Amino acid sequence: EDQVTQSPEALRLQEGESSSLNCSYTVSGLRGLFWYRQDPGKGPEFLFTLYSAGEEKEKERLKATLTKKESFLHITAPKPEDSATYLCAVQAWSNYKLTFGKGTLLTVNP
């Protein structure tokens, strides 16, 4: 069974204080690892897809990296508007289903 574990559950940062979120996974053949942002009462908003170990992708203050066992979402100099829950999900080669982690609730204080 595919599993995704995200840590920490919650993270509080000061504006400008860089940090990383972790996503550990087990999957029977990784098709892709996905990062989403979810605001309260909203659906997930796509951020990145990573397909193979060593791959990195960047978007504004966010950078996602992937190894064979985990992925990191690095947040550089965060702003209050980066406050949200960040979700990680994996997709196996056997089908197109996504298995989600519980997410990391990020709060960035001004």
Place this chain on the structure above:
Amino acid sequence: GAVVSQHPSWVICKSGTSVKIECRSLDFQATTMFWYRQFPKQSLMLMATSNEGSKATYEQGVEKDKFLINHASLTLSTLTVTSAHPEDSSFYICSATAAGAENEQFFGPGTRLTVL
């Protein structure tokens, strides 16, 4: 970009009644749609996968007679919660994929269901 809408955005109903939630792909044809449920501070849990014109495939533990899914066209899927009870109160989210890009799921904004 690909846009998925849901209607209604929130609904309150009495216990024992049925509620229908619509999921539409606005600018692409959705060959597959997924329905998820999310309880507070919990992960999105896949309920079922539906392909246009065929019966939905339900995940283990999801009652297919209680959660009726219809995917009658390439732009519309509906989820009907039959005889809803307070424990069905949750955030229901759909996603859709397009032909040739099945690994990319585009999510709707979600529907908050509250059963009194």
